[in-house]
Structure formats: C-alpha cells, structure tokens
Amino acid sequence: MSLLERIKALLEEHDPAGTPRTDFLRARFDAGLAWVHFPVGLGGLDAPREQQRIVDEALAAAGAPDNDPYRIGIGLGMAAPTILAHGTDEQRRRFLRPLWTGEEVWCQLFSEPGAGSDLAGLATKAVRADGSDEGSDWIVTGQKVWTSMAHEARWAILIARTDPSVPKHKGLTYFVCDMTDPGVEVRPLRQLTGEAEFNEVFLTGVRIPDAHRLGPVGAGWAVAQTTLMNERVAIGGGAQPREGGVIGMVAQAWRERPELRTAAAHDALLDLWVQAEAARLTATRLRQQLAAGQPGPEGSAAKLAFARLNQEISGFEVDLLGEEGLRYDDWSSDRWTTDRPTTVDFAGRGAGYRYLRAKGNSIEGGTSEILRNIIAERVLGLPPEIRVDKDVPWKDLAQ
Amino acid sequence: MSPVGLLYSEVEDDLRASVRALLADRSPWNAVLARCETDQPYDAALWKALAADLGSASLAIPEKFGGAGASWREAAVVAEEVGRAVAPVPFLTSSVVATAAVLAIGEAAGEAGELLDRLAAGRATVVLAVPFSCAPDEAFPESARADELGRLSGTVTSVADASVADLLLVPAMTESGPALFAVEAEAEGLKRDGATCLDLTRPLADLAFAGVAGVAGVAGRQLAAGDAAVAALSHALRVGAAVLASEQLGIAEACLELSVGYLKTRYQFGRLIGSYQGLKHRAADLWASVAQARAVARYAAACVADDDPDAPVAAALAQAYCSGVAVRAAEECVQFHGGIGFTWEHPAHLYLKRAKSASIAFGTASRHRAALGRLVDLPAA
Numbered sequence: 119m120s121l122l123e124r125i126k127a128l129l130e131e132h133d134p135a136g137t138p139r140t141d142f143l144r145a146r147f148d149a150g151l152a153w154v155h156f157p158v159g160l161g162g163l164d165a166p167r168e169q170q171r172i173v174d175e176a177l178a179a180a181g182a183p184d185n186d187p188y189r190i191g192i193g194l195g196m197a198a199p200t201i202l203a204h205g206t207d208e209q210r211r212r213f214l215r216p217l218w219t220g221e222e223v224w225c226q227l228f229s230e231p232g233a234g235s236d237l238a239g240l241a242t243k244a245v246r247a248d249g250s251d252e253g254s255d256w257i258v259t260g261q262k263v264w265t266s267m268a269h270e271a272r273w274a275i276l277i278a279r280t281d282p283s284v285p286k287h288k289g290l291t292y293f294v295c296d297m298t299d300p301g302v303e304v305r306p307l308r309q310l311t312g313e314a315e316f317n318e319v320f321l322t323g324v325r326i327p328d329a330h331r332l333g334p335v336g337a338g339w340a341v342a343q344t345t346l347m348n349e350r351v352a353i354g355g356g357a358q359p360r361e362g363g364v365i366g367m368v369a370q371a372w373r374e375r376p377e378l379r380t381a382a383a384h385d386a387l388l389d390l391w392v393q394a395e396a397a398r399l400t401a402t403r404l405r406q407q408l409a410a411g412q413p414g415p416e417g418s419a420a421k422l423a424f425a426r427l428n429q430e431i432s433g434f435e436v437d438l439l440g441e442e443g444l445r446y447d448d449w450s451s452d453r454w455t456t457d458r459p460t461t462v463d464f465a466g467r468g469a470g471y472r473y474l475r476a477k478g479n480s481i482e483g484g485t486s487e488i489l490r491n492i493i494a495e496r497v498l499g500l501p502p503e504i505r506v507d508k509d510v511p512w513k514d515l516a517q
Numbered sequence: 518m519s520p521v522g523l524l525y526s527e528v529e530d531d532l533r534a535s536v537r538a539l540l541a542d543r544s545p546w547n548a549v550l551a552r553c554e555t556d557q558p559y560d561a562a563l564w565k566a567l568a569a570d571l572g573s574a575s576l577a578i579p580e581k582f583g584g585a586g587a588s589w590r591e592a593a594v595v596a597e598e599v600g601r602a603v604a605p606v607p608f609l610t611s612s613v614v615a616t617a618a619v620l621a622i623g624e625a626a627g628e629a630g631e632l633l634d635r636l637a638a639g640r641a642t643v644v645l646a647v648p649f650s651c652a653p654d655e656a657f658p659e660s661a662r663a664d665e666l667g668r669l670s671g672t673v674t675s676v677a678d679a680s681v682a683d684l685l686l687v688p689a690m691t692e693s694g695p696a697l698f699a700v701e702a703e704a705e706g707l708k709r710d711g712a713t714c715l716d717l718t719r720p721l722a723d724l725a726f727a728g729v730a731g732v733a734g735v736a737g738r739q740l741a742a743g744d745a746a747v748a749a750l751s752h753a754l755r756v757g758a759a760v761l762a763s764e765q766l767g768i769a770e771a772c773l774e775l776s777v778g779y780l781k782t783r784y785q786f787g788r789l790i791g792s793y794q795g796l797k798h799r800a801a802d803l804w805a806s807v808a809q810a811r812a813v814a815r816y817a818a819a820c821v822a823d824d825d826p827d828a829p830v831a832a833a834l835a836q837a838y839c840s841g842v843a844v845r846a847a848e849e850c851v852q853f854h855g856g857i858g859f860t861w862e863h864p865a866h867l868y869l870k871r872a873k874s875a876s877i878a879f880g881t882a883s884r885h886r887a888a889l890g891r892l893v894d895l896p897a898a
Contacts, residue, residue, distance in 0.1 A: 379898035388886035419805035494797035501792035
C-alpha cells in the first residue's frame with residue numbers, strides 16, 4: 119500500500135470530524151503514519167524521513183487533529199529517539215504510543231545545580247534497593263534543574279550516578295522516571311523574565327523498577343549522547359521566511375513608526391538585517407544538505423548565530439523604542455504560578471521580554487562557549503580541552 | 518520566494534578540482550609574491566590556461582553565443598578558487614564583469630557580435646572602465662565624454678586589471694546621454710598609468726582619453742546607448758558584486774585553513790597554541806562566519822545566474838556580509854600567526870590586502886546596507 123493509500127484508508131476508517139482526538143491520534147500511530155521513519159509497529163513505516171511532510175500536509179488538509187508537537191517537544195525530540203535507539207522491545211511498546219499521542223507528557227531530568235556544562239559531573243545518585251541484587255529496584259536521590267514541563271509530565275528521562283568510584287563518564291545510568299512517584303517534588307523556577315517556563319525537581323527516595331532502566335548499567339553517558347544530539351538538531355534549525363524571526367518585529371516597528379528613526383540606528387538595523395538574513399540562508403543551506411544526505415557540522419554554527427543575533431536584535435529593539443523601552447509588558451505573578459507558559463512566545467510579548475528571554479539562548483541547549491569548544495575540536499581538529507577530571511574517580515573530584 | 522539551491526553540484530565540484538589543481542601547480546603563493554615584486558604582476562600563461570584551456574572565461578556565456586552554456590554559479594566556483602589562491606588573473610574583471618556587460622548588450626540586441634566570440638574563446642581580456650569601487654546603484658559615470666564622432670576624452674581612475682586588458686568597455690556621456698564604447702587598449706590617445714595599490718595581486722590603472730578616435734574595427738565603437746547602456750553597466754556591476762562574494766569566500770576559507778594549520782603546529786608555554794580557548798573560540802567563530810558567507814555567496818550566485826527578481830537584494834546582501842568576513846578572516850590570520858604573520862615572507866599579507874581592497878570593490882558594505890534599506894523597504898531617517 120502506498121503512503122497516499124494509507125492516508126486515505128486512515129481518513130476513511132476514522133473520519134476526523136466524528137472521531138475523538140485521542141482515538142484519531144492512536145489510529146494514526148497504529149497506521150504507521152505518526153513518524154514514518156520509525157519502525158513498523160512503532161508508529162512508523164521504515165520510510166525516509168522527508169516523507170513525513172506529505173503525511174502531515176495531507177492530514178492537516180483533511181482537518182485531522184495534530185498531537186500539539188510544541189507541547190510534547192521533549193518527548194518527541196529527545197525521549198523518543200533515545201527510547202527507540204536504546205530501549206528494549208517492551209519499553210518501546212509501552213512508552214512510544216502514548217508519548218506520540220500526547221496522552222503522556224515527558225520531561226528531561228539531566229542538568230543539576232552543580233552540573234551544567236559539565237553534565238557528566240552530576241551527583242544525583244541511584245542505588246539498588248536491595249543492595250547489589252541484579253534486577254532489583256533503584257532508589258534515586260538528588261536535585262535536577264531547568265526542567266521544562268516537569269509540572270505536567272507523566273514520565274522523565276533521567277541520568278543518575280550508579281557508581282561514584284569510577285571516573286565521571288563511566289558511572290552513569292539512564293532511566294525512565296515516573297513523575298507521579300511520591301518522592302518527586304516539582305517547584306517552579308522563576309526566571310529573569312518573571313515567568314516560570316522551567317522547574318526545579320527534587321528527588322527523594324524515588325523508586326524506579328529495573329525494567330525502566332534504558333541501556334546497561336554504567337552506559338548512561340553513551341545513551342545520553344543520543345538525546346543531546348537530537349536536542350541540538352531541534353534548536354535553531356527550523357525553516358523561516360525572510361524577516362521570519364525577531365528581526366521582523368524590529369523591521370515592522372521601523373516601518374510603522376518613522377519618529378523612531380535616526381541615521382545611526384538605520385545602519386545598525388540594516389547590519390542586523392544582513393546578519394539575520396545570512397543566518398537564515400545558512401539554516402536553509404543546512405536543510406538542503408540534510409535533504410541531500412550530506413549532513414554537515416553547520417548546525418552548531420546556526421545555533422551560535424541564532425543566539426547572538428537574537429540577543430543583539432532584541433537589545434537594539436529596546437533601544438530603538440526609547441521611552442517605551444523603559445516599560446515591561448507583564449511581571450504578574452500568575453506567570454510563574456497558575457498561568458505558566460508552555461512555549462517561548464517571542465512574537466506575542468513585548469520588546470523587554472524578548473530582550474530578557476534571548477539571554478537564555480546562549481545558555482540553553484549547550485552554552486555558546488561549549489559550542490565553540492565543540493566546533494574547534496570536532497570540526498577544526500584543534501587540541502581538546504585539558505580535562506583534569508577525566509581519569510579520577512568521581513567521588514574524589516572537587517565538588 | 519522559490520527555494521534556491523545553495524549546494525554545489527557534482528559538475529561544480531569537478532570544475533573546482535580542475536581549477537584548484539591548476540592554481541596549486543602554476544600559482545603557489547610564493548610565486549604570486551615573487552611576481553608581485555616585478556613589473557609583471559600578471560601571469561599571462563596562467564591566465565591563458567585558466568581562461569581558454571580550462572574554459573573558465575566562457576562559463577556564463579550561452580552556447581548560442583559560443584560559450585560553455587553554464588552560468589554565474591559555475592563562474593562563482595572559479596572565483597572562489599581564484600580568491601583562495603590570491604591569483605593575479607583578470608577573471609573577475611574580464612570573465613565576469615565585462616562579460617556580463619557584453620552579454621546584457623548582446624541579449625538586448627539579439628546578437629553576440631565579434632566581441633563575445635573573443636571573450637568566449639578566452640582570446641580577449643576585456644575590462645569595464647570604471648573605478649573598482651563603483652557600486653551597482655551609482656549614477657552613470659560622467660568623467661569620460663564622447664563627441665559626435667565617438668571620440669573619447671576625459672579620465673577614469675582606479676580601473677582594475679586595465680593594464681592587461683586588450684579591450685576596454687568605456688561608459689561615457691555623449692550629447693544624447695549615456696553610452697558604452699569599446700576601445701582597443703592600444704588605441705592612439707589612450708594612456709594607461711599603473712597605480713601603486715594596496716592590493717599587490719590585482720593592480721589598478723588610471724586611464725586618460727585624449728580624443729581616442731572612433732576608427733574602423735571595434736575601436737571607439739558605440740556598443741549601447743541610453744537606457745540600454747545604463748542597464749548594462751548596473752547589471753555588470755551587480756553580477757560583479759555577487760560573484761566577488763565567492764572570491765571573498767575563497768579568501769576567507771584560505772585564511773581560516775592557514776590559521777588552523779598554524780594553531781595545530783605552533784607550541785608556546787609547552788602547549789599547542791590551538792589548545793587555548795582565547796584562540797580556539799575565535800577560530801570557531803571564524804569558521805561559523807565562513808559557513809554563513811558560503812550560504813550568502815551561493816545565494817547571490819544563484820540569483821544572478823537565474824536572473825531571479827531577488828538578485829539586487831542578494832548581491833547587496835552578499836557584499837554587505839561577505840566583505841566583512843573576508844577582511845576579518847585575513848586580519849585574524851595575521852593575528853593568529855603573531856610575528857611571522859606580520860612579515861613579508863608569509864602569505865597572510867597577500868590575503869589581507871586583497872580582502873581589504875575587495876571590501877571596497879563594487880561599493881563598501883555600508884553602501885550596500887544603504888541600498889538594501891531602499892530595496893527591502895527599511896527607509897532612512
């Protein structure tokens with residue numbers, strides 16, 4: 119059966135107009151039309167990734183509901199590829215379907231207050247409940263931070279230290295953590311924008327069955343690489359029309375409000391416009407390389423440029439607005455309590471918010487400094503950083 | 518906007534390999550430097566091999582006019598390699614700018630003429646007689662004038678590659694307005710004075726016309742007049758600006774490679790200097806800028822190749838962006854190399870001088886930003 123025939127059959131058997139949203143999404147998953155590059159039986163058809171667009175467009179045109187991909191981005195972008203690559207058949211069958219339909223939201227318990235760029239230095243520990251028995255449950259204790267969606271999540275991907283007596287990369291294990299466990303406490307983390315996109319997560323004696331371990335004991339770092347590689351692909355690579363990003367908002371203000379214009383600001387604006395267009399064309403070229411099967415390292419360049427540009431452009435915008443730049447749209451407390459954002463709303467908020475939120479762009483998903491290390495070492499082949507902690511047992515490191 | 522292809526084709530990869538091999542064999546940087554110190558900075562044999570034997574001169578000329586029937590896209594790949602080798606050949610001026618002007622005139626007239634034949638065969642080096650700094654959006658130059666018999670008088674300063682040209686395309690004002698004339702370089706009454714230039718690899722000359730006569734043959738022949746002449750001139754300069762971005766990309770790539778090579782071999786304080794973040798992060802930033810310049814230069818080449826309506830934006834963008842990347846790459850190359858990078862015996866200065874001069878060619882980055890302001894409706898104060 120061809121792709122189009124499958125789409126037609128799905129729509130015939132489950133009329134989007136008369137089918138409850140979740141039922142339709144489950145049927146779509148079972149028809150292999152969820153993510154066509156996934157294996158048959160797990161929501162896919164073992165088909166090339168670029169065919170997904172055909173499915174998405176055909177179903178959207180037929181008025182079918184989608185799975186709200188922005189809301190479940192961590193599950194789709196990070197948990198799913200990791201479970202697919204490293205999970206057991208049982209884990210794949212249990213987790214992937216409700217992950218994709220959005221019935222179960224996922225979050226990521228990686229960063230810690232003491233382990234940011236140096237993620238492998240993390241301190242959250244997992245020990246066997248019954249001493250050293252193979253197959254027994256794990257008890258997890260520690261603190262995680264920068265966790266988007268933890269307050270709505272059913273499951274988390276988690277890295278914890280299972281052996282402090284070996285060097286830091288070797289003593290880690292990767293788990294799926296039940297966020298409804300009584301030992302999990304989620305607190306909103308209010309950021310400098312005034313709102314709370316993220317959380318702190320305190321883990322106190324959280325019990326995880328051994329069946330929810332992803333990959334071998336001690337192989338957590340290798341498993342995490344799958345997650346982190348997918349995170350970098352997810353940030354900064356999307357298709358944009360000209361003036362599609364923050365530059366478009368400044369350009370609009372410039373066009374609509376002649377009273378703001380000065381000669382110096384004009385040249386500065388055009389300089390930013392040029393850089394934004396260069397970054398956009400670079401992202402376009404990167405996508406063309408991927409589509410042609412020539413993936414390149416330019417993704418890290420795109421992320422670096424995106425962070426720096428968003429910061430420069432949003433800073434320029436606040437300056438340009440003058441008196442208005444002294445104001446802020448909303449510091450109200452419900453932004454970090456009851457009405458918390460689930461996505462970053464650059465377009466719907468004010469210039470002050472854009473300026474402040476953009477500060478996170480060079481920190482989240484790998485700081486710009488770490489990205490430069492990666493480019494210098496992996497692309498240019500320059501000498502690696504001197505790592506004094508590489509061969510030292512984790513427990514003996516300065517904490 | 519339609520999706521414009523920004524990748525290199527296999528044909529382009531093959532072309533690049535041929536050009537790179539030729540330049541590596543015939544024009545290594547130390548040969549370029551040695552030649553720059555003589556009164557013969559140009560390598561005529563190399564130019565013949567590149568233009569005629571490899572066919573680079575005819576890439577953008579349609580087959581119906583005797584060319585290779587490729588496009589500015591392929592010409593831009595040659596420009597990258599010429600920039601990478603800081604080669605002293607008049608590729609940009611003759612095979613790109615002058616060829617674009619002649620093509621524009623020929624397309625308008627529906628016939629190619631003898632001039633395009635000579636260009637296509639790589640037999641003539643033709644140069645557009647405008648200052649190298651002239652931008653596509655500048656007013657038609659008035660420093661040269663022609664009388665009713667087509668006799669030229671006046672001056673044109675800072676014309677790139679004019680000293681090796683066989684033929685000059687001269688924009689001049691006539692009684693009835695702008696016109697473009699073809700003048701033999703050896704014509705009587707034409708004086709070419711070589712200038713002392715910042716860039717050693719692309720010499721400039723000042724031209725003085727003292728009643729250069731419109732005699733038989735092509736000498737002093739009026740090629741186009743009025744709007745056709747104005748359009749041909751701005752088109753040629755726009756194609757030049759777009760393709761120069763690829764030359765600038767080649768300069769930047771070469772500077773990055775030289776720099777990274779040095780960072781990997783030079784020890785100070787008992788460590789490779791490339792292990793210091795103060796240097797490796799700057800190298801990473803430079804690499805990221807070069808990756809962006811590649812996308813911008815490819816876009817510009819594709820837009821002028823396809824006569825895309827976005828070509829004016831693409832060419833202005835290319836000069837506003839790639840100029841700066843090439844200059845920064847060359848400046849960083851000097852600094853990364855420390856003392857040795859400041860010497861005459863190291864190639865960094867050849868790149869620095871070419872990059873800095875190229876950033877003024879066809880208009881500075883700030884001039885192109887101002888042009889973009891008009892093109893994309895971001896008006897001045």
